[in-house]
Amino acid sequence: MSAKPKAAKPPGKPAGDPADHRARILAAVRAIPAGRVAGYGEVARRAGLPGRARWVARILSAGGEPGLPWHRVLRSDGRIAFPPGSEGYDEQVQRLRAEGVQVEGGRVRGQRAAASLDELLWAPPRRPAGTGAGTRRRR
Template identity: 65%
Template structure:
């Protein structure tokens, strides 16, 4: 299998976020093997036109929607998250702690 580009790895990491869960830009960068490249994640998201990509599951590290408050994107992202059962309050979501991640659950010492 050929090596995936950085953008392809980012998109794969976004697609892997399960329905009803969220991740931060930095977490996606780390999962894509690009630690410290949260802004690259934002750029890739902004350039994609894949209607199947669950872009709405990706938030700022503090749980806030990155669009300006009350903009069409802000409203749509909140609506999509709520439709998946995510508790969104004033454009903010409680972000999972690192130890609540699937990777941590699978690999933490018992």
């Protein structure tokens, strides 16, 4: 009889002190400069906890950290996670705009949350402005 292959283990809690993980996430949020944004997943990666975007969301939703720039953290596609028209949504839009961030329809314009390592490695290369299809040279 052959042994059954082991099923892949779902990601559990990473080893280490949960208080340390929380402190690392809060430090990563504090490190986002004014006028810039980062996605939940990017904050987790910067904290050394890749794949823990939901932890970031859970910690930020708990609140209680005076001066924490929670408003600089968005979904990976640049959208605000709060439902439109909610108190949290309105406050986040107001705080971002006060820092000079352009917000339209609940989405930050003009900048993206930082790319993931997969996006950096596997995305097609960007063409310099003025090259590619649809550009013509005037004579």
